[in-house]
Amino acid sequence: MAIDPTNLTAYQDAMQALYNLLNQSYNAATSLDAEVAINDLADSVSGILTELNQDGIAQNTAQLQALQPNVNAVNASITAAKAQLSTWVKDVGIAGQVAGVMDKAVQLAGTIFAA
Amino acid sequence: MIEIGLAHAAQERLRRFAAQAFLVVAVALIAGCASPNAANQIKNFSNAVALTASNSVLAYDLVEKEHFEAQFSKAVVNYDGVHFNPVFPPFMTPAELKVRQDVLNGFTTYAAQLSALMGNPTLTNLDQDTTKLGQSLNGLNQDLVKSAFVKSALVSSNDVQIFTAAVNFLGNWLITRKAQNDAKIAIASMQKQVPAICQLLEKDFAIMHNQLVNDFTDIERNTDLYLQKSYHTLDPIQRRAELKHLAALSIAMQKADASMTAIQSSVEKIETAHQALDQAFTKDTSNLSSLINEASGEAQRVAAYYNSLRTNQ
Numbered sequence: 001m002a003i004d005p006t007n008l009t010a011y012q013d014a015m016q017a018l019y020n021l022l023n024q025s026y027n028a029a030t031s032l033d034a035e036v037a038i039n040d041l042a043d044s045v046s047g048i049l050t051e052l053n054q055d056g057i058a059q060n061t062a063q064l065q066a067l068q069p070n071v072n073a074v075n076a077s078i079t080a081a082k083a084q085l086s087t088w089v090k091d092v093g094i095a096g097q098v099a100g101v102m103d104k105a106v107q108l109a110g111t112i113f114a115a
Numbered sequence: 116m117i118e119i120g121l122a123h124a125a126q127e128r129l130r131r132f133a134a135q136a137f138l139v140v141a142v143a144l145i146a147g148c149a150s151p152n153a154a155n156q157i158k159n160f161s162n163a164v165a166l167t168a169s170n171s172v173l174a175y176d177l178v179e180k181e182h183f184e185a186q187f188s189k190a191v192v193n194y195d196g197v198h199f200n201p202v203f204p205p206f207m208t209p210a211e212l213k214v215r216q217d218v219l220n221g222f223t224t225y226a227a228q229l230s231a232l233m234g235n236p237t238l239t240n241l242d243q244d245t246t247k248l249g250q251s252l253n254g255l256n257q258d259l260v261k262s263a264f265v266k267s268a269l270v271s272s273n274d275v276q277i278f279t280a281a282v283n284f285l286g287n288w289l290i291t292r293k294a295q296n297d298a299k300i301a302i303a304s305m306q307k308q309v310p311a312i313c314q315l316l317e318k319d320f321a322i323m324h325n326q327l328v329n330d331f332t333d334i335e336r337n338t339d340l341y342l343q344k345s346y347h348t349l350d351p352i353q354r355r356a357e358l359k360h361l362a363a364l365s366i367a368m369q370k371a372d373a374s375m376t377a378i379q380s381s382v383e384k385i386e387t388a389h390q391a392l393d394q395a396f397t398k399d400t401s402n403l404s405s406l407i408n409e410a411s412g413e414a415q416r417v418a419a420y421y422n423s424l425r426t427n428q
Contacts, residue, residue: 019329026336032343039340043189046333050182053326054206 002114003061003068011108012052018078018101019045025089025098034088041081044074068113075109078102154233156395157298159407160388161223161230166414167381168219171316173421174378175212177371178323178330182206185330188337192344206326214255215319221252221285222312225305228289232298245289252286255279270318281311302392313386317379324375331368338364374420377413384410 022042029035051067081088082102089095186203207215224245231237257272257279285308288295295301342349342357349357388410394403 016325019332023332023336035340035343039192039336042336043333046185046329049329050206050326053322 003064004112004114005061005064007108007111008052008064011105011112012049014101014105014108015045015049015052018098018105019049021094021098021101024094025085025091028089028091028094030088030090037081037084038088041077044077048074064112071109071113075106078106152400153395154230154235156400156403156407157233157392158230158235159404159411160392161226161235163388163407163411163414164226164385165223166411166418167378167385168223170378170381170414170417170421171219171320172216174320174323174375174417175207175215177374177421177424178327179205179207181327181330181334181371185333185337188334188341192337192341214260217248217251217255218282218285218312218316220248221282221289222309224248224289225285225301228292228295229298229301232296232301245292249286249289249292252282253290255282255286270315274315274318277311278315281308284308285312299393299396302389306390309389310386313382313389316382320375320379320382324372324379327375328368328372331364331371335361335364335368370420374417377417377420381410381413381417384413 019042022038022045026035026038026042029038048067048070051070079102082099085095085099086092089098182205183203187201190199190201190203227237257275260275260279260282285305288301288304338357338361342354342361346354384406388403388406391403391406394400
């Protein structure tokens with residue numbers, strides 16, 4: 001598994017932006033089920049942010065490699081959630097912003113954690 | 116003749132004693148007691164450092180407490196009535212916390228030693244465990260710093276290198292502190308090291324701050340969801356208690372957020388005050404006095420916040 005930490009800071013920023021938007025989406029959710037789904041995703045993104053705060057030093061490839069399985073799992077959740085955004089979030093503007101940041105986060109993750 | 120000789124010898128002894136006493140007083144004045152104002156400025160600086168360090172330790176505790184609460188709130192909202200695994204990893208391991216505490220203790224001891232060199236009474240026993248602390252800081256290497264102290268893409272390997280060298284220097288200074296008898300020289304020797312230590316502490320606090328806000332946000336969202344899911348099974352008094360808890364969380368988050376901003380600013384102000392600390396030995400100490408007051412005031416505001424947390428517990 002090759003690790004390229006060049007975009008690590010940009011990835012952390014994108015994940016933080018996604019986390020903030022998911023919290024806004026939670027408050028603009030269409031139903032309790034939508035809130036549950038958004039909450040689950042926000043918790044997962046929060047978990048990655050915690051690991052980056054704990055282990056994200058750019059030079060430490062061993063710690064980054066250990067992070068990869070969790071990043072892959074969150075990427076899968078993000079991709080699945082993106083298709084549901086229009087039904088989960090009342091505010092079309094927020095939903096659009098979330099979709100944009102989701103794409104960016106997944107794309108940046110791909111540049112760091114090459115399969 | 117003998118009497119005259121004895122009187123002469125006594126006068127000579129007296130003259131020698133007077134000369135020695137004068138020398139002792141002069142050395143004391145040159146070594147630090149040059150001006151009561153200088154001694155007072157450095158004492159105030161030392162007190163501000165000690166308060167900032169104790170605030171920092173309380174900030175680490177707060178980050179850990181809220182990290183636990185965040186994980187707990189997630190476990191509660193996801194609890195299925197069957198499985199509950201109450202094992203929540205800390206944000207920092209005890210070893211990671213110890214490195215931070217050692218660095219803060221080292222910095223506090225350095226400032227206390229400066230104050231002692233100026234003739235001020237010390238509140239802490241500078242001999243007890245100081246050599247051990249110095250050895251611990253002197254032995255800190257880059258790998259240990261990378262793995263235990265700072266961990267973020269925000270921190271470059273160059274930052275780590277400079278910080279480690281500064282902490283090693285501080286450790287060595289503490290080991291050889293008994294040979295240090297001039298506060299002015301000590302301050303000059305630390306002018307590169309203190310900024311390196313403070314700047315990395317500030318970056319570390321920025322990471323802690325981010326983690327604290329995220330954890331509070333997780334707690335708020337999970338608590339809100341728990342309330343919505345269980346609303347119809349709660350009686351009116353329980354509902355009121357849960358709603359009150361949510362309202363209190365929001366206020367607590369705002370205060371904790373502000374306290375982390377203040378603590379970062381406090382460390383920055385200590386760094387600035389140390390850069391100007393040699394002004395204590397000049398005639399005009401108004402600029403230094405103002406910088407120390409700013410650092411001290413910020414530290415006192417943070418301390419007041421932590422006192423309020425203790426009172427409300």
